[in-house]
Amino acid sequence: xxxxxxxxxxxxxxxxxxxxxxxxxxxxxxxxxxxxxxxxxxxxxxxxxxxxxxxxxxxxxxxxxxxxxxxxxxxxxxxxxxxxxxxxxxxxxxxxxxxxxxxxxxxxx
Amino acid sequence: xxxxxxxxxxxxxxxxxxxxxxxxxxxxxxxxxxxxxxxxxxxxxxxxxxxxxxxxxxxxxxxxxxxxxxxxxxxxxxxxxxxxxxxxxxxxxxxxxxxxxxxxxxxxxxxxx
Numbered sequence: 001x002x003x004x005x006x007x008x009x010x011x012x013x014x015x016x017x018x019x020x021x022x023x024x025x026x027x028x029x030x031x032x033x034x035x036x037x038x039x040x041x042x043x044x045x046x047x048x049x050x051x052x053x054x055x056x057x058x059x060x061x062x063x064x065x066x067x068x069x070x071x072x073x074x075x076x077x078x079x080x081x082x083x084x085x086x087x088x089x090x091x092x093x094x095x096x097x098x099x100x101x102x103x104x105x106x107x108x109x
Numbered sequence: 110x111x112x113x114x115x116x117x118x119x120x121x122x123x124x125x126x127x128x129x130x131x132x133x134x135x136x137x138x139x140x141x142x143x144x145x146x147x148x149x150x151x152x153x154x155x156x157x158x159x160x161x162x163x164x165x166x167x168x169x170x171x172x173x174x175x176x177x178x179x180x181x182x183x184x185x186x187x188x189x190x191x192x193x194x195x196x197x198x199x200x201x202x203x204x205x206x207x208x209x210x211x212x213x214x215x216x217x218x219x220x221x222x
Contacts, residue, residue, distance in 0.1 A: 004151070033210065041197060041218070045210035086151070096142075096167065097211065099151030 006087050006100040014108055019074040021103045023087030030090045034061050034072050037084040079107045112136045115200050115214040122190050123222055130185045130217050132200030140203045141183040145196040158183055190221040
């Protein structure tokens with residue numbers, strides 16, 4: 001079993017819909033990252049969380065440390081949000097990140 | 110200009126050839142990383158470096174070597190390329206202790222025939 005599981009693997013929605021992508025992990029962590037990978041391949045860091053909630057524009061990321069779960073929400077989704085969203089965790093006592101396999105999001109106009 | 114650059118962006122090479130992928134950063138970060146990405150798999154760490162004198166193996170270092178020529182430069186070499194090294198390779202940087210976000214280069218698409 002992977003240490004980081006994302007769901008769903010693929011998500012197609014209509015423009016304007018509220019989007020939720022989930023990330024669950026099985027071990028203790030010091031931080032969780034959400035990344036966005038554009039269709040051209042480039043990767044951008046969206047959020048780093050160790051507790052609570054962060055918001056940037058239409059993106060909101062939350063984390064529940066006790067439940068070992070994080071969600072990434074996109075409000076008023078737009079076709080330009082189409083990308084692969086990757087969850088990554090920094091395990092306690094480890095320097096490296098462990099990555100999920102990503103959620104491919106497609107927003108239809 | 111981009112903070113993290115990678116060269117080349119695309120490369121096709123033959124089995125057995127030596128190839129070097131280069132990464133440069135202008136962010137002044139101490140830590141640099143090389144990852145590979147394969148379809149259906151998460152990013153996997155090949156090597157990482159905390160500074161020019163500190164090089165560490167990641168989870169999939171076999172068949173690869175690295176060189177940290179300066180704080181700003183971190184190169185990945187495939188000594189004798191094989192087809193299963195065909196992948197998308199990313200360089201990334203982060204600051205002290207890596208607790209802040211990682212900044213990724215644009216990626217190098219490598220095909221070994």
